[in-house]
Amino acid sequence: MxxxxxxxxxxxxxxxxxxxxxxxxxxxxxxxxxxxxxxxxxxxxxxxxxxxxxxxxxxxxxxxxxxxxxxxxxxxxxxxxxxxxxxxxxxxxxxxxxxxxxxxxxxxxxxxxxxxxxxxxxxxxxxxxxxxxxxxxxxxxxxxxxxxxxxxxxxxxxxxxxxxxxxxxxxxxxxxxxxxxxxxxxxxxxxxxxxxxxxxxxxxxxxxxxxxxxxxxxxxxxxxxxxxxxxxxxxxxxxxxxxxxxxxxxxxxxxxxxxxxxxxxxxxxxxxxxxxxxxxxxxxxxxxxxxxxxxxxxxxxxxxxxxxxxxxxxxxxxxxxxxxxxxxxxxxxxxxxxxxxxxxxxxxxxxxxxxxxxxxxxxxxxxxxxxxxxxxAYKVDGERPNYDGAYWKFKRICALAEQNRSFYGQGVKDYWKLYEEHLYSDIQKAEKQMLALYAKDPKKAKQYITKLHMEIAEKACKDADHLYDDLLYFVMDRNGRKLDRRGGPFVASVAIRDAANMKGYTLKWIAKDKTITLTKGSTVYSIIAGDLEYKVVKNGTKTTGKFSETPRVEKGITYLPFDFVSAL
Structure with missing residues (x-):
């Protein structure tokens, strides 16, 4: 080019x-x-x-x-x-x-x-x-x-x-x-x-x-x-x-x-x-x-x-x-x-x-x-930044991440890598649905893939905004001091529902004690937003663990640290 x-x-x-x-x-x-x-x-x-x-x-x-x-x-x-x-x-x-x-x-x-x-x-x-x-x-x-x-x-x-x-x-x-x-x-x-x-x-x-x-x-x-x-x-x-x-x-x-x-x-x-x-x-x-x-x-x-x-x-x-x-x-x-x-x-x-x-x-x-x-967001035009536009949403993350690839950028790469792998798996299922619809009615198949495109792009743009906010706060919080003074490198946060979907867990909210459970087979994680510790039962054995970052609630959504999600 x-x-x-x-x-x-x-x-x-x-x-x-x-x-x-x-x-x-x-x-x-x-x-x-x-x-x-x-x-x-x-x-x-x-x-x-x-x-x-x-x-x-x-x-x-x-x-x-x-x-x-x-x-x-x-x-x-x-x-x-x-x-x-x-x-x-x-x-x-x-x-x-x-x-x-x-x-x-x-x-x-x-x-x-x-x-x-x-x-x-x-x-x-x-x-x-x-x-x-x-x-x-x-x-x-x-x-x-x-x-x-x-x-x-x-x-x-x-x-x-x-x-x-x-x-x-x-x-x-x-x-x-x-x-x-x-x-x-x-x-x-x-x-x-x-x-x-x-x-x-x-x-x-x-x-x-x-x-x-x-x-x-x-x-x-x-x-x-x-x-x-x-x-x-x-x-x-x-x-x-x-x-x-x-x-x-x-x-x-x-x-x-x-x-x-x-x-x-x-x-x-x-x-x-x-x-x-x-x-x-x-x-x-x-x-x-x-x-x-x-x-x-x-x-x-x-x-x-x-x-x-x-x-x-x-x-x-x-x-x-x-x-x-x-x-x-x-x-x-x-x-x-x-x-x-x-x-x-x-x-x-x-x-x-x-x-x-x-x-x-x-x-x-x-x-x-x-x-x-x-x-x-893919059709937002113009030379100057407009953060309604897909290009600018993703580019601004890159610009921050590349200021320090090991301390800022690796957490971003890890987050998007898991995201891509999940999409890659999901799209194979979508292909089967697309082909089945096309065999009956090509017009409906195209409506389906257009709707799928809109949903994937909309969610990715929202997730990019959240990732950018996470990273920007992390960068600002360490501005003017040694990067490792406040702990380790950047760790992204993942919405708990996305974590469950990506890793094949069933999500349940228990209102009486404000506990969220993630269940897959004989494994059950019990999590409370704001609590650094979580409980886990595996094959009948109960243990506790600690998050690298405390789960938090933003706009009604509970977020978990990426390193916990990737290890599920």
């Missing part, structure tokens, strides 16, 4: 070099044969040039037989739409950002999902021969163009290729597309040169801001597409790099490997397939696709996009690594993990997990494609 416009051909490479460390994204792919639930997974963090950048989440309705419409970018590029366009979801910038829509990630009614883009950079000599074209196709518009007009990934590639070959591209991009049958990676190297590869179903990929397609067999038209003059142009100007007598596209067209992007690519490999990657080397061309050591779940992909090189000598917790570019960077604005379900009806076939703020200290919330609308 990048937020700049190329104003003149002569400035192309200067701008590229000066902004490569500012505007960036990280992408993840998981093939359906190696995902935990058999879905194809596309994921990406959208990283900005600044830490505060409002994003929204909206549904764009299908339009039937309306001629004369266009998608217009602020750079002067305009794309004429067909009379009928498709319904899709998107994650756009706030409307007065001034640099285009930047739809980010889309899922449409035909089961097509697109994540765009990961910005990438070509060799200077490539730009000299075929420079980017000012006023042409950019990331800001291309995602929405494909979602509105294409039914398959391959159709999306052909459309983008046609636009780039005829009108040009203003920037280098890497785009991921998937439908229910196949997934593709599409790379734009210069003003007009491009290539695409079908992604294998039994492999995974993680990469930073660099071109990644490796060796290509020009005769393998089932798995590759490319500009008709791609190989001839490279050969004519002496760019061609070969491995095993095959042209290696990343080495042929892309800039040399450097730590800013390549370390993220290496770390992704280390996370998903540690058995097949060694120590990090800057100059290495790490493979685009490789087999994971075990099947990969959407939850694990979320954690990849949070990663700060933990467990390595590059760990972000070490002071000497403060200047490194991590995957889980503080200037993320929206982060999405899209699961494409092969056997589902096309118009409800994608499940998008969406996080606002920074993945490290935010939460991924599920949304089925096919929803009719989005929750009001």
């Amino acid at each position: 990048r937020r700049f416009r190329i104003l003149a051909v002569t400035l192309v490479m200067a701008l590229t070099l000066s902004t490569a460390s500012v505007f960036a994204c990280t992408a993840v792919y998981v093939g359906k044969d190696v995902s935990a639930d058999g879905s194809t997974i596309l994921a990406r963090s959208e990283d900005q040039g600044s830490g505060a950048y409002n994003k929204m989440f909206v549904v764009v309705d299908r339009v039937e037989n309306v001629p004369g419409r266009t998608i217009d970018d602020v750079n002067g590029f305009s794309y004429k739409l067909p009379e009928t366009t498709y319904k899709y979801t998107m994650v756009p910038d706030y409307s007065d950002a001034g640099d285009g829509t930047y739809a980010g990630a889309c899922t449409n009614e035909y089961g097509l999902s697109i994540s765009a883009t990961v910005s990438a950079y070509a060799k200077p000599e490539v730009g000299s021969v075929d420079p980017y074209v000012e006023g042409s196709l950019r990331e800001a518009a291309l995602t929405e163009i494909v979602a509105a007009t294409c039914k398959t990934a391959k159709e999306g590639i052909k459309l983008l290729a046609n636009i780039i070959e005829t009108s040009g591209s203003e920037e280098g991009n890497v785009i991921l597309l998937a439908d229910q049958s196949e997934a593709w990676i599409f790379e734009v190297y210069s003003g007009h040169l491009w290539a695409a590869q079908k992604m294998p179903t039994d492999k995974v990929a993680v990469f930073g801001n660099q071109f990644m397609i490796e060796t290509v067999d020009p005769l393998d038209t089932d798995n590759f597409m490319y500009h008709k003059n791609l190989f001839e142009t490279a050969e004519k100007y002496g760019w061609t790099e070969k491995v095993d007598n095959k042209v290696h596209l990343a080495a042929t067209f892309g800039e040399a490997r450097e730590d800013y992007s390549n370390m993220r690519t290496w770390m992704g490999h280390r996370l998903l397939a540690p058995s097949t990657v060694g120590d990090y080397k800057t100059e290495s061309y790490y493979p685009l696709f490789y087999a994971p050591d075990k099947k990969v779940s959407a939850l694990e992909v979320m954690d990849v996009l949070r990663n700060r090189y933990e467990g390595t000598k590059y760990d972000g917790a070490l002071p000497e690594n403060a200047g490194l570019r991590f995957i889980g960077v503080e200037r993320q604005s929206q982060i999405h993990v899209i699961q494409v379900k092969e056997e589902y009806p096309a118009d409800i076939s994608a499940l998008q997990w969406l996080a606002f703020g920074n993945a490290e200290h935010s939460v991924f919330l599920p949304n089925f494609s096919g929803i009719n609308d989005t929750y009001a």
Whole structure:
């Protein structure tokens, strides 16, 4: 992801070099044969040039037989739409950002999902021969163009290729597309040169801001597409790099490997397939696709996009690594993990997990494609903070948590991790209900998933407000003194009803002695708000324990400390 416009051909490479460390994204792919639930997974963090950048989440309705419409970018590029366009979801910038829509990630009614883009950079000599074209196709518009007009990934590639070959591209991009049958990676190297590869179903990929397609067999038209003059142009100007007598596209067209992007690519490999990657080397061309050591779940992909090189000598917790570019960077604005379900009806076939703020200290919330609308907080517009907006609710927690990751942030991460795991379990049950309803009445199924989206988003926004209040009080209470003077690190609080639901307990209120009981099987906890001690009976044996923080009542809701809840 990048937020700049190329104003003149002569400035192309200067701008590229000066902004490569500012505007960036990280992408993840998981093939359906190696995902935990058999879905194809596309994921990406959208990283900005600044830490505060409002994003929204909206549904764009299908339009039937309306001629004369266009998608217009602020750079002067305009794309004429067909009379009928498709319904899709998107994650756009706030409307007065001034640099285009930047739809980010889309899922449409035909089961097509697109994540765009990961910005990438070509060799200077490539730009000299075929420079980017000012006023042409950019990331800001291309995602929405494909979602509105294409039914398959391959159709999306052909459309983008046609636009780039005829009108040009203003920037280098890497785009991921998937439908229910196949997934593709599409790379734009210069003003007009491009290539695409079908992604294998039994492999995974993680990469930073660099071109990644490796060796290509020009005769393998089932798995590759490319500009008709791609190989001839490279050969004519002496760019061609070969491995095993095959042209290696990343080495042929892309800039040399450097730590800013390549370390993220290496770390992704280390996370998903540690058995097949060694120590990090800057100059290495790490493979685009490789087999994971075990099947990969959407939850694990979320954690990849949070990663700060933990467990390595590059760990972000070490002071000497403060200047490194991590995957889980503080200037993320929206982060999405899209699961494409092969056997589902096309118009409800994608499940998008969406996080606002920074993945490290935010939460991924599920949304089925096919929803009719989005929750009001997702549509709050504007550049400045408005805490009715979902982005700002989650981002302000991140901003506090990252002032001290071990003392403030870990408690936030623990809270959202349990929250996500519970949602992940619940959404699998919801999928069954959605499919059962769809078999009888597709309209009712879409009403159901829209209502589910609203309920999940509303609750998460309320819980985010409570978590922020907890954390802000904790930070203020320790302001001006040593952090450990008033006890240990931040511990979030959890509503007792949520604790019961998450851990499978039955909740009961006993009015006469103001006791709340949590019961599961032969285990019974007895809790009184305001009392630091609790009683527990396990298999007939009675004991007492102490909370780390006294349970309290706020607005009629009893809250328990997170460490107690997580241990239930």
